[in-house]
Amino acid sequence: MSTGTVAKPSAAPKKAGRRKLTWPWILLIVAAGLVLFSLVRVVSGADDLTSVGQISGALQLAVPIAMAGLGGLWSERAGVVNIGLEGMMILGTWFGAWAGYQWGPWTGVVVGILGGAVGGLLHAIITVTFNVNHIVSGVAINILAVGFTQYLSNFTFAEAEGGSSKQSPRIDPITDVTIPGLSDGLIDLQQKHWFLISDIAGILGGLVTHLSLLTIVAALLIPATWWLLWRTSFGLRLRSCGENPVAAESLGVNVYKYKYIAVVVSGGLAGLGGAFLAIVSTGIYQEGQTGGRGYIGLAAMIFGNWMPGGMALGASLFGFTDSLKIRGGAENVHALLLLVALLLVIAALWQLYRKKYAVAAISAAFSAAFFLWYFLTDEVPSQFVDAAPYITTLLVLALSAQRLRMPKADGLPYRKGEGK
Template identity: 60%
Template sequence: MTEERDTTAEMRVEQVERVPSKFRFTWKVLLLALGALVLLLSFTRFVTGAVDLTSAGAINATVALAVPIGLAGLGGLWSERAGVVNIGLEGMMILGTWGGAWGAIQFGSPWAGVLVGLLGGAFGGLLHAVATVSFGVDHIISGVAINILGLGITQFLSKVTFAEMKGGGDTQSPPVPKLDPVSIPGIGEPLKSLEEQRWFLLSDLAGILRGLTTNVSLVTVLAILLVPLTFYVLWRTAFGLRLRSCGERPVAAESLGVNVYTYKYVAVVVSGALAGLGGAFLSLVASSAYREGQTAGRGFIGLAAMIFGNWRPGGLAAGAGLFGYTDALQLRRGGESVHALLLLVAVLLAGVAVYQLVKQSRTQAAVFTGAGAVIVFALFALTDSIPAQFTSVTPHITTLLVLSLAAQRLRPPAADGVPYRKGQAK
């Protein structure tokens, strides 16, 4: 009987989630897309001489900058797949940054800090679940309140804890115990030698592999593993099916015996825990201490990455990686690297214009996209570098542009943000 219910629920959820399209995203398509991207980056590096486009340092920085954004996005994915909008990810990350530093200092272990940071974010998620699921508070209002509360709580706790410690203060903690990075032994030097040859494609592949396999934190490895784990749990298990049904058709799920309240609570608490883990990463791995304002809006950027990924783990990871990559380039050699990206963007826009014209028969859209490609290429050809004032906002501009281009194919869960009460009419 249980198997029949699961099968019926799965059919209903998949019918709601299915988007009419001839295109099907598969692992083969993903590998082809990654290969094409590496080839295009190699071509751009070869033409412009901007070595940081595929250098090990840039890739390593990309991963470090993408992890907290990706974890916040995963948190939003869990919550919204269960039908609860989580604007409070920023506040939960703030609780995670403070909890990570306090736990590491208090117990003398960075892993204790990771656990406390995770629990701090889960606490914020629990508050959001109580407000939205049990009391029916508007999801946006509750999320904003969590953001304000997270900031206020950490400011108070810093004054009563860190201010009393040597090296600490009202807005920052003393230095925290650090997590030592790890590397795959025996491949760093050979890859470095190959990267320094500046050969087309081979040196670029060596730089990318070296950046992914050397001086990487174990928390980074954990964060990367959470992406396929989330996909497996939410799309390949009965638990995930029931949770997603709560975000698509909660009344139908209730009629099949699913405790909608319980699944929403679990999803939102897990959401907060993932955001808290992202916050702990900022204070324990990306920095040497907790500082007020350390999240810098990454909770909101994580939401943008989730939307870019169409509420899917793989697309979310790509969105976080895109933001992390542009941020890493502007932090290292902003003017040169971002200027080289103009050529890459021009080629991509030209490709999109051809696709719109040939495959979609959207002449007007193709004309506008092609015009954009010409303008971007003209900027690349007529300038030698990008002013520093503009390179600092490159990640944010990139996020807005990508979201704008992806808006037409987005499909959030059908009941995302819709108030639910047990026993309500369908």
């Protein structure tokens, strides 16, 4: 009787994980993007695409969105969906302006943060303590914030000199910073319109020209959030509440406490974004001035895959397209058609390399359509110009949807002791 050997079952093949971008690759992508942008500027003649004023305006427009997105990141990393960011921004604009015109801009900033934090506290009470659906709570706060600020404006701003029921009196500006020698030199270099060199000069010049001190503070909050949430034990506990609160509770983490902290901080950051709009961007409170930036901040956070760096990139993208619309209008947005066409060519080549021929063909077809649109027209309809930032946001979200991973317990109800 022959004895056969039993073959051991082979190990299941490991799935190839998505490669993490390293710093050399990130720098290479940034450099390629700059070259592509410079090429579009030279071909289209839209020299304002990377001007100092354009970059400075984009930065100012991106800050409120980034603060709302950062607030959403804090909340959702702890497992609480915060659709109420828009309402918390509205509270920040109103309270920031109310305190700002009476006691100075920095007092306005602090009170604006507190106004947003109160909205965050209300959201935390409703969702964490009473386990109400997070979306319902957020929508209710958005509606409540609009009505509440309209009511307050009727007997505060309406009776103040220079104010009305729909806007506040003028607020004193926050000091801005310009590095004299460096700023002037970069502006001169940008105005020469050289390929790539002038574009780099315009980008750097926009970062050192008329930069509000509050912009610097807001920008520093992004790396500070990354360090706090990913490099400290506090951040580990907070993120564990958004991934598996039952396991976190079993290890002694007070899940309710961390959820409350996260949502209140979330509201405070959205309130800071609102105060920035009223004090820095316009110098005045106006009814409806948030313009949906709380929702766009949420979209920027999703685009960034619930990470501070990616969120900042998404906010910058929207701020840049919004600035293009405001400064250059149809000419700048028309130049974007060429940029989109070139990006689609690159996408088609990449899909060919990956042997996804159907996707490559679709990308090539859309690229040809955008090339035709660009070369057969001199401008785009005004409606498309106004919608360009929102269309950009939707396209970027659609293209990045496949790589997203939200916290596992985000939006799920939690009761203390339910894991026992």
